[in-house]
Structures are given as structure tokens and as C-alpha cells.
Amino acid sequence: MRRVRSTPRPDWPARIEAQGLAFHKTAHPENLSRPYWDESVHYVFEMDEVLALEEVVEELHRMCLEVVDHVVTTGRYHVLGIPDRVAPLIEESWRRRDPHLYGRFDLWYDGTGPAKLLEYNADTPTSLVESSIVQWYWLQDVFPGDDQWNSIHERLVDRWKQIAPGLAKGPVHFAWTNGDETGEEVMTIAYIQETAQEAGLPGVALAMEDIGWDPVGRRFVDLDDNEIRTLCKLYPWEWIVAEPFGEHVPATTAWIEPIWKMVLSNKALLVLLWELFPGHPNLLPAYLNTPSDLTSYVQKPLLGREGANMRIVTPDGTEHRTEGRYGREGFVFQEFCPLPDFDGQRPVLGAWVVHDESAGLGIRETAGLITDDTSSFVPHRIPL
Template sequence: MKIKHISADSHWQERLEKTGFGYHTDGDQTYWVENYYYSISPALADEIAEATNTLWNMCLKAVDHVISNRLYHHFHIPIFMHEHIEQGWENDAPSIYGRFDFAYDDIKKQLKVLEFNADTPTSLFETGVIQWHWMQHYFGKKADQFNSVHDRLIATWKELKPYLKGHTLHFTCLRETLEDLTNLEYLRDCAIQAGIKTKLIYLDDLGWNGLNFVDLEEETITDIFKLYPWEWMTQEAFALHIPNDVDQANWIEPSWKMILSNKAILAILWELFPNHPLLLETYIDEPKNLVNYVKKPLLSREGANVTLYINGKIIEATPGDYGEEGYICQELASLHKEHSGYSIIGSWIIGQEACGITFRESDRMITTDKSRFVPHIIE
């Protein structure tokens, strides 16, 4: 994998906005990279796909282990959600997607999983649509990517359609969140293409009639996709109604994803699969024998409150509002570095199948909300 440069169009921002991509820049910083890309080999693409599928199967075994042994205390999951999680797991509650973030060690030629964005992963629209259009715009239809995200989303919604409890699939997120709304509407569009009737409702418009959740038209919500983290949901005023819903609406992603979206799962994976080549040595609350490691809050997002230690000393740290929920300590990974920055690989699993990748690039070793999205081509 290596960076290659191209000459960007002078009006590329306008082109992106016509496709519905309105957050390509953040103030004076560029989020979307137009003028260079990662060139990767077919062998690396195959390696990422295989690693993603392998890790997904390992994660399912880890969830079963956590539920069977009721290890919820490691994840700080509220007691009132435990039974809901177990019922969803036992009943195969529908799940759509997730994104593994990998480091690539150039010396050892080895992928290492950093974390799993299992509940509300974003950058889906950039991956499935924007970087595909970018490739066709500059390189034509003969170029190729590791990217079947769009087709897999439609196919997966078709597969899940028979498991929906009602006739309408609601989609929800917070108001005035351009990135979330763009990703949500993309997912909804794919569901529509799969033949599913949908309806958009903002989170603060959810109602409760004493028996069920309802929308603004008093229609019972039987199935709902939420782009809103479960750990935030459980703090909402309506959260106690979720396990008391008479018809037990399908929440997508299901509540058992709270286990996989929590960084404690990385320690569970290490316990279940010690020294697995895809894993980094990880422990809950303490570094144990680790000297070079990363301390991450269990629920941290976008690199907040992450601290890097080398030889036991802090070399880099980020601010934020996380940490009270506890931490993991994870072996420090070797990141791929180019002249433009450090990169990690995001690998999507949709409907149980690896189907596409992203590259996120940062000026520092910790990936944050200021990190850039870099498209890729298989060459």
C-alpha cells in the first residue's frame, strides 16, 4: 500500500455536493482527500477481507461468551437492558453492519485490529458512494476498488425484510447532524431499493403510548433503525420503555451490539484467543505487563481521551468527556506512515460479509474526528 497523487479538479467540492456529500471540509480543514489515494495490491485486499470475516466470527463467539457468563459488569451495561440483550441474541435480532479499524504493520506485514465500530459506524456513504464515484471520475470504469458496500446493503436489507415485524421500517437520528443524517438517508435509500417501506423520524419525536413506541402520526413503531449509540440511548428518558415494549420492536442495530461496540470486547477477545495474529494484547483497567500501550475509555468515540504510553511514559493524549466508565489498556500498534500522515484501515462487514474498506489519515498517531478520508484503488 502506498500513496499516489493526481491532479484534482478545480470544482471538486461542487461535484461532491451534487452527490449529497456536504461535509467534505470542516472549517479550514479538509476531511475528504481528492488529490491523492492509496494504491493497494489485490493480495492486500484479499488479506483484509479474510481478516474481517475471521474477526467477525471471533466476535460472535465473544458475544456468546459474555452473555453466557453474564459479564456485563465489564461493559458497564445497565441492568435493565440485560434481559433485552439476551432475548435479542437468542432470537437472532436483525443486524446490518459494522466496521473494524485495523493498523497495518509494514515491517511484519500484519494487520492488527484496533477496535470494532459495531453499533453506529459512520463514513458509510463516503465508502460506498463517494469514493466509488471518485474512482470512476478520474480513472474510468476499468479501475477497481475493494468496495461492494452499496450492493451488499441492498442485498442485506432484502435478506432482513422477512424478519421485520411490521410494514414500515422507521429510521432515526438526532436533528441537525449533517453527517449522521446523510449516512442515515443513504441506508434508508438502500432499504427502499430493497423494497422496504420506510419513514424518517427524528429521535426527539419518538412517542410512547403506554404500550408501544409510536411516531408523530401515532403509528406503532415495529422496526426501527437508529443512528444513535446504545450507550446514549440507555441514558434517555424513554430508555426504560425499551424492554417494556409490548410488541418488542426490532431495534437495528440490536441491543447485543452494545457488547461489541464497547472496547472491553477487545480484552475479551484476547482472553478467548490469546496471541491470535490479528489481535493486540489487551486488558481491562490495567496495562499488566505492557510497557508500550494505549489507554482507551470503554466508550470513547473519535479518539477522545486516548493516551499513548512508550516505556511507561505518556507521549500523546487527547482531551474529551470519556473515562468515568473505565478503560482498556491495549498493546501499542505500529501504524502505516506516509509523508502525509499516519493511516488506519476501516473494513466494513455488511450482512456477515466483508465488502469494502476506508483509509483514515491523521497528522498524529491517534485517529480523531479531524482525520482525513483517503480513497483507494486496487492496482
């Protein structure tokens, strides 16, 4: 793994916007000197390196599924702060094996030592358009003879084909929230809808705020009063179950992602992984609401997003904090493993899984210790 310079395509903004990355300006602070999509640099991996990382990702995913089974079997929902009333829904969903679509592992990796899991974005992962589509077209334009760790699109289409026979008749509804003013979420869910349509599943787009509840028919409906039989949403489960209509979730609607992913979209997952697989080479020690014996650590809110409300204590005792609105649900304390330094930038590898298989890679990097909304996305390639 190495970081190299490259010459941006003269018309790169128009190209990436045409490919669906229309939010690269609105989702990134304007006062930064560096764009969100930055093709002036990229990372180069060797094929054997990628194959090894794929094995790590699939092993981590299998371990995460074991955590879900452990929580359902033991009833340890309190570790994750999941309300008692939600637990039976998770259990029923898990035992039905409600189908799941995709997720993204955030990994520490420096090109030499074993990759380390930082967190798992299992319910509403973003940076999908840039990982699947935009960097692939960059590769075709700039390094057409090389390869890329990227089968995300094909695997999403194939997964929809696998899921389709078990879905109720009628279109799949695809929902985002109007609360996102950047446009990132609507473009992400629109892309997921495209992959479903390519698999032969018709879709209807709507905002979560426009979903209605029919108390007579006991069903969720869209703006045309049509029943929502299958809902693919880019909206966190913890928000859904906390809202008034959340009490109706046992209705006939099939949800993608399923509610059992509440176990995986919570950073207490890191605590349970370390408990079930202590000393695993791809994990960092993690504890709930206490640093335990850690002398340097990252304090993360269980349901935090985009690096908000984090606190880092470095080995020399220096503290770094970010602001935000998370933390009431509790914190995880994870061993501090500083992101590797490549030319003054620190990358996080976003490794994608579709269903249960490794599917691709997206990289975000920052000059600081925390990857947040100021971080840039950079492409990668594999020389052939």
C-alpha cells in the first residue's frame, strides 16, 4: 500500500456529478482548501495484499454475525442500549433470517501490520456512490490497464436477484430523510434503487417523512395510499424505533436493512467482539463506559456519526475532542491506534461487504486524528 500523486482530469467535477456525486460540494465544508473527491492523489495496492484484506473483511463479518446470534441467544440487549420492547422484533427478524444487503467496515491499515477494525457501518453506510461508481470510472479514464478492489455494483445487483423471490409483490419503496440537506442520502438511496431496478425490481422513491400509517388496514402507505410491502431505507433503526410510528414496525412491511442489524450498527458491537474473540489480531481492545486498563483510548458514543462527540486520549495524555449531539446512550472506549501517516494524511479503509462477501474498497483520509465531514475521498488501483 502506497500513496502516489496523479494528475486530475481537467473536467473531473462535471464527470463525477454526471456519475451521481452531485453532493461533493454540499456535503463538504466550503472553507477547506481540498475537495471532497480528490483525484490528485490515490493509493496503490498489490493484488496479494487485497486478497488478504478480503479474507480479513469476511472473517470480521462472520464474527459480527456470531455477535448477533450471541445477543439474541443471551438477551444481552442492555449492552447495546436497545429498548426491551424492541428485543422481540430483533429476535423474530434474526430467526426468520430476514435478508440483508450491504455494510462497510472501517479499518486501520498501514500496508504492513494486520488490519484493525475501527467500526462497522452496518445499517446506513454512505460513500457508496463514490466507492462503487465514481472511482471505477476514474480508473477507466486514467489507468485503464489496472484493476481495482471493486465489485460492489455487480454484487448489489446479484444480491437483489437473490432477495427478490422472497419479497411481496409490488414495487420496492426506497426512502431517505428530508433532514439531510446535502443531498448525499438521496443520491445514495437513488443509486441503490438503480441496482434493484437492474435486477428486475421496480422501485418507488419517497422521503421517510412522507410514509403514512393506515390504522384500519394496519399497514404503512406511500403518498398514493399504496401499501409499502418492502422498504429499503437510508434511515437508522434507532431513529425509527424512537418515533411514534415505530411502534407499528411489526406490520407487514419487509425492511432492508432488517431490524436485527441494530445489533451491528451500534459501537457496543466492538465491546462484544473483543469479549467473544479476545486478542484477535484484527480487533482492538474495547470496553463499555470505562477505559478499563487502557491508558490511551478513543471514546466513542454508541450511536455517533461522522466522528461527532469523540474524545481521544493519546499516550502522552493529550486530549482531542469533537462536538456533536450524541452520547446520551453511552460510550465505548477503544484502544487508541493512531491512523498511519502517508505524506501527512491519515487514511481509513472503508471495506464493503454485500450480503456475506467482500465487495470493494473506498478510502477517506484526513490530516487529523479523526475521520469526519472534513475528510476527503481518494481513489485506488491495483497494478496488473
